[in-house]
Amino acid sequence: MEILKANNLSKKYGRKENEFLALKNINLTINKGEFICITGKSGSGKSTLLNLLSGLDTPTNGEIIINNQNINKLNSEELTIFRRKNIGIVFQFYNLIPNLTVKENILLPLLLDKKAINERRFNEIVKTLGIKNKLDSMPNDLSGGLQQRVSIGRALINKPKILFADEPTGNLDSKNSLKVMKLLEYYNKKFNQTIIMVTHDESLAKRCKRNIRMKDGKIINDIYR
Numbered sequence: 001m002e003i004l005k006a007n008n009l010s011k012k013y014g015r016k017e018n019e020f021l022a023l024k025n026i027n028l029t030i031n032k033g034e035f036i037c038i039t040g041k042s043g044s045g046k047s048t049l050l051n052l053l054s055g056l057d058t059p060t061n062g063e064i065i066i067n068n069q070n071i072n073k074l075n076s077e078e079l080t081i082f083r084r085k086n087i088g089i090v091f092q093f094y095n096l097i098p099n100l101t102v103k104e105n106i107l108l109p110l111l112l113d114k115k116a117i118n119e120r121r122f123n124e125i126v127k128t129l130g131i132k133n134k135l136d137s138m139p140n141d142l143s144g145g146l147q148q149r150v151s152i153g154r155a156l157i158n159k160p161k162i163l164f165a166d167e168p169t170g171n172l173d174s175k176n177s178l179k180v181m182k183l184l185e186y187y188n189k190k191f192n193q194t195i196i197m198v199t200h201d202e203s204l205a206k207r208c209k210r211n212i213r214m215k216d217g218k219i220i221n222d223i224y225r
């Protein structure tokens, strides 16, 4: 089942003599349950692509359809709501809220949506992520690996259709990187969670079912293992 489709995406930054075409005519179809790793040199457009697909930024040309909704046709308020309901994002630098506890950080998307807390799902998530005994801690008191696990919990609490991750292990040592990767693999397998991850780490990329390689704003390789 198709869950995301990008048609003729391009992204131009800057104006006139500073104009820079960061993405050039990207076409992409992603099915439910895929685990995709996007690789490519620095500056090849990986983050730009992820930011467009996740609705954080808007394309200069082209369209993105997620779950049959053209997200570029939504106004900013509708898009915010759509994103909270359908999209989870994990960042390299975690982006946790420092003055909220671990538990509050994870539940934040539900609180913002005024949605009831599904205790079973919450407990399942914190157990799988191995952070059950850290719920009352403040993010800054945790190691990087733990903070990233919390941010995965926050990204998953809403049962997003798609989880986007931009170098989620970019700030972690290899042991914690593998831990985070295995958690993502667990959610991909067990819940058929669609995951799109940008990584510089070839050993992690090799574990993905589908590999997309970018160069100079284009997809130069798209292979299934």
Ligand SMILES: Nc1ncnc2c1ncn2[C@@H]1O[C@H](COP(=O)(O)OP(=O)(O)OP(=O)(O)O)[C@@H](O)[C@H]1O
Binding pocket: 013, 014, 020, 022, 040, 041, 042, 043, 044, 045, 046, 047, 048, 049
């Ligand atoms: N806001 C911006 N304004 C102008 N140029 C930008 C902007 N964001 C990105 N770029 C340029 O677009 C190109 C692609 O950037 P992008 O961040 O997508 O690359 P990337 O593949 O994610 O790189 P990295 O591996 O370093 O994260 C780069 O040349 C970058 O300098």
Ligand SMILES: [Mg+2]
Binding pocket: 046, 047, 048
């Ligand atoms: Mg990047």
